[in-house]
Amino acid sequence: MKNTFEELKIAKSILKSLDDIGFKVPTPIQQKAIPKINSGGNLVGIAQTGTGKTAAYLLPLLTRLQKPEGNDPRVVILVPTRELAIQVGEDIAELTTYSELRHAAVFGGIGWTKHAELVEPGIDIIVATPGRLWDLYQEGVLRLKKVKHLVIDEADRMLDMGFMPQLKQLQEIIPARRQNLxxxxxxxxxxxxxxxxxxxxxxxxEVAPSATTVSQVTQTAYKVPNYRTKLNLIRYLLEDEEKFTRVVIFVKTKEHAEGVFKVIQRKAEGEKRILHSNKAQNTRINAIQAFKSGDVRILITTDVSARGMDVSMVSHVINFDLPRDYDDYVHRIGRTARAGNKGDAITLIDPADEWHWKNILKLIRKDIELLPLPEEVEVLETEFGENQDQLREIDRQRKIDDPTFQGAFHQKKRKGSNKRSFDDKFSRSKERQKRKKRRKL
Incomplete structure (x- = not known):
């Protein structure tokens, strides 16, 4: 096993950048992946976020490119979100401080002409979301005939977001003779x-079994009866500013994001920001940058908006809502304990979440400690509408486990299912009317 970047045969200009950044020892994924990538073969790497996987493919590829050449990219890195495109672009910029290699990060959400200006002078590496790469190719401002290396990063998220058709399109136009990572x-x-x-x-x-969580993360959970009590618990936890120094709160909807924000806006110290699909791209990017710099203490976000967020000093990840895609649990808690640091992941579980929580524990092959609710947290009664929603979800879960289960919300048979037909009732009604007439006569 190679224990230094020098032993991994990384280019001297890149080594100098690594030294400036403070990266001294390669991570396990880097130790294993870099020699395989250097050999030129195709590779599938299974690793959680926060393990150094981005550098695991960037370091050998930057080394192999050596210097600028021509105008067309030789490396294409496909990522699922604009945030991740920006992050990988920043990583390349840091690693190529002493290199003349040219690169660009392109993504949807802004006009393609701005990105055309970035690639027209010539680039060696392009980081792109699939849709924006296709835009630039279709407009004729980007040629892909010289591509020698294709990277598909966060492939699981790529599929979750429905990018398979675009990936197939791009496969047709990128040269078949290439290295795939x-x-x-x-x-x-x-x-x-x-x-x-x-x-x-x-x-x-595979540096760890699939869906293994990062070992430096301390994982705990609370059983909480309802939404309003969750808000009370969040407010209580965030009062501890010394412990909860930089926090990411994951929610399932933009409505929950706004609800959490309103509750902690005045009660919790420090700057807070929200990330969700309704927020403009610049707002989202600025929020992530402010969070990375430490100007923002609390970031409330949905799963998609948080992808690509690489912040090394996140103290806590709080799962206000459980993800329905269980792999997202692994991605979420990977936002903390990055770059060798430690972190905490706290999950709030309401009655409708307990079934999903058991499935997540099966996936990650771990038992996670359930903590009692602090006495200072006011436990509120579950409102009628929320209670009905919880019961319906629990019914749905039980039907999955047992298809014969009827449940409280199954469609009941109408009373009197054995009643006479309409024709029968009509004819009997006419008989009654005839009898009445005879009596009157």
Whole structure:
């Protein structure tokens, strides 16, 4: 096993940048992946976020490119979100401080002409979301005939977001003779199918079992009866400013994001920001940058908006809502305990979440400590509407486990299902009317 970047044969200009950044020792994924990438073969790397997987493919690729050449990119890195595109672009900028290699990060949400200006002078590496790469190709401002290396990063999220058609389109226009590198936090059947479609022969590298959580994260959970009590618990926890120094709160909807924000806006110290799909792109990017710099203490976000957020000093991740895609739990808590630091992940579980929580524990193969609610947290009564929603969800879960289960909300048979037909009732009614007439006569 190679224990230094020098032993991994990283270019001297890149080594100098690593020294400036303060990266001294390669992570396990880097130790295992870099020699395989250097060999030129195809690779599927399974690693959680926060393990150094981005540098695991960037370091050998930057080394192999050596210097600028021509105008067309030789490396294409596909990512699922604009935030991740920006992050990988920043990583490349840091690593190429002493190199003349040219790069650009392009993504949707802004006019393609701005990105056309970035690529027209010539680039060696392009980081892109699939849709924006296709835009630039279709407009004729980007040629892909010189591509030698294709990276698909966060492939599991790529599939979750429905990018498979775009990936297939791009496969048709990128030269067949290329090195393919696919990275994912999990190796689901869908990822295996994607690998088989894009990579004829490949080595699979798994630094930890699929869906394993980062070991430096301390995971705990609370059982909480309802939404309003969750808000009370969040407010109580965030009062401890010394412990909860930089916090990411995950919610399932923008409505919950706004609700959490309103509750902690005045009660919790420090700047707070929200990330969700209704927020403009610049607002989201600025919020992440402010969070990274430490100007923002609390970030409230949905899963999609948080992808690509690389912040090394997150003290806590709080799952206000459980994700319905269980792999997202692994991604979420990977926002803390990055770059060798420690962190805490706290999950709030309401009655409708308990079934999902058991499935998450099966996935990550861990038991997580359930903590009692602090005495200072006011436990409120569950409102009627929320209670009905919880019961319906619990019914749905039980039906999945037992298809014969009827439940409280199953469609009941109408009373009197054995009643006479309409024709029968009509004829009897006419008989009654005739009898009445005879009596009157």
């Amino acid at each position: 696919l990275f994912s936090a999990t190796f689901s059947p869908a990822i295996e199918k994607l690998a088989e479609e894009f990579l004829d022969f490949y080595d699979k590298l």
